[in-house]
Amino acid sequence: MSARVPPPERRRHPLTRSAFYVHLWAGVILTIALTAISITGILLNHKRGLGLMPDVDHRPTGPFASALSLAALADTALRQVQAGATAPDARTQVDRMDVRPRDGIVKVRMRDAASTEVTLDLNTGRVLHVGRRGDVFLEKLHSGEIFGRRGILLSDLAAVGLLLTLLTGYWLWLFPKMSHRKDGEA
Amino acid sequence: MTAGITAMLVGILIMPAALLWLGHRLRRRSARVRGAFWGAMTGHVAAIILGMTFGMIPPEEWMPDDRMRGAFALWSFLVLPLVGGVIGWLRAPSPSPRDL
Numbered sequence: 197m198s199a200r201v202p203p204p205e206r207r208r209h210p211l212t213r214s215a216f217y218v219h220l221w222a223g224v225i226l227t228i229a230l231t232a233i234s235i236t237g238i239l240l241n242h243k244r245g246l247g248l249m250p251d252v253d254h255r256p257t258g259p260f261a262s263a264l265s266l267a268a269l270a271d272t273a274l275r276q277v278q279a280g281a282t283a284p285d286a287r288t289q290v291d292r293m294d295v296r297p298r299d300g301i302v303k304v305r306m307r308d309a310a311s312t313e314v315t316l317d318l319n320t321g322r323v324l325h326v327g328r329r330g331d332v333f334l335e336k337l338h339s340g341e342i343f344g345r346r347g348i349l350l351s352d353l354a355a356v357g358l359l360l361t362l363l364t365g366y367w368l369w370l371f372p373k374m375s376h377r378k379d380g381e382a
Numbered sequence: 383m384t385a386g387i388t389a390m391l392v393g394i395l396i397m398p399a400a401l402l403w404l405g406h407r408l409r410r411r412s413a414r415v416r417g418a419f420w421g422a423m424t425g426h427v428a429a430i431i432l433g434m435t436f437g438m439i440p441p442e443e444w445m446p447d448d449r450m451r452g453a454f455a456l457w458s459f460l461v462l463p464l465v466g467g468v469i470g471w472l473r474a475p476s477p478s479p480r481d482l
Binding site: 220221224225226227228229231232235236308309310328330333334337343344350 | 383387391395399402430433434437438440441442444459
């Protein structure tokens with residue numbers, strides 16, 4: 197019966213040891229933040245297919261030069277939202293306007309909980325669509341902005357953690373191959 | 383920063399670190415610590431699923447008297463692992479006199 201030979205002592209390169217612990221800790225600690233960012237990212241990539249963003253197919257009804265003024269279009273959109281609301285809120289304001297001359301439309305987004313968006317014809321002011329922008333909340337969740345202006349730091353932290361995890365993972369995969377090759381050459 | 387946000391940050395950043403520390407050389411730890419670890423781990427996994435689900439409820443569906451969203455999306459990451467840890471600690475077999 198042969199005596200049990202103890203395995204040779206494995207000496208790990210200090211960089212490999214550090215890479216292992218950075219990989220482990222960053223991976224475990226940032227799991228939840230990275231999972232949330234990944235899920236919201238997938239949902240945002242498919243926002244049209246999931247119906248999170250209204251998609252209005254329209255052709256221009258006149259030249260861009262004869263388009264109604266932004267103030268008139270904003271006023272029409274605001275009236276439309278207040279008329280359609282079950283509990284009209286006089287404090288509702290226009291958040292932003294997205295003018296699309298090629299499609300002959302303007303998207304007017306409101307600063308309300310649902311991020312309601314009204315799509316109007318640029319030349320006639322006709323209301324083409326009224327709907328909520330579900331992707332605005334997902335974007336805020338994705339960037340961390342939902343937790344305030346400092347919330348984006350959490351998203352930054354997760355991104356840096358992901359980079360570190362990727363780089364250290366790559367190193368942990370590559371280093372044994374490099375050292376085996378060196379051993380083979382010696 | 384509100385208490386809920388602080389609880390969520392502790393739950394998603396400090397709690398996994400604590401679990402990782404507790405899980406290091408787990409087999410050498412006592413039965414009670416192992417029970418607490420697995421209880422807390424179960425609570426944390428449950429919190430991830432519940433927290434993610436409730437955290438993605440869009441703002442237009444938030445209600446002023448809605449307590450479920452805050453409880454699950456913010457507090458669950460901290461509270462569920464703690465509750466699970468305590469349950470695991472209590473349910474673990476107490477050390478026999480031979481082990482002492």
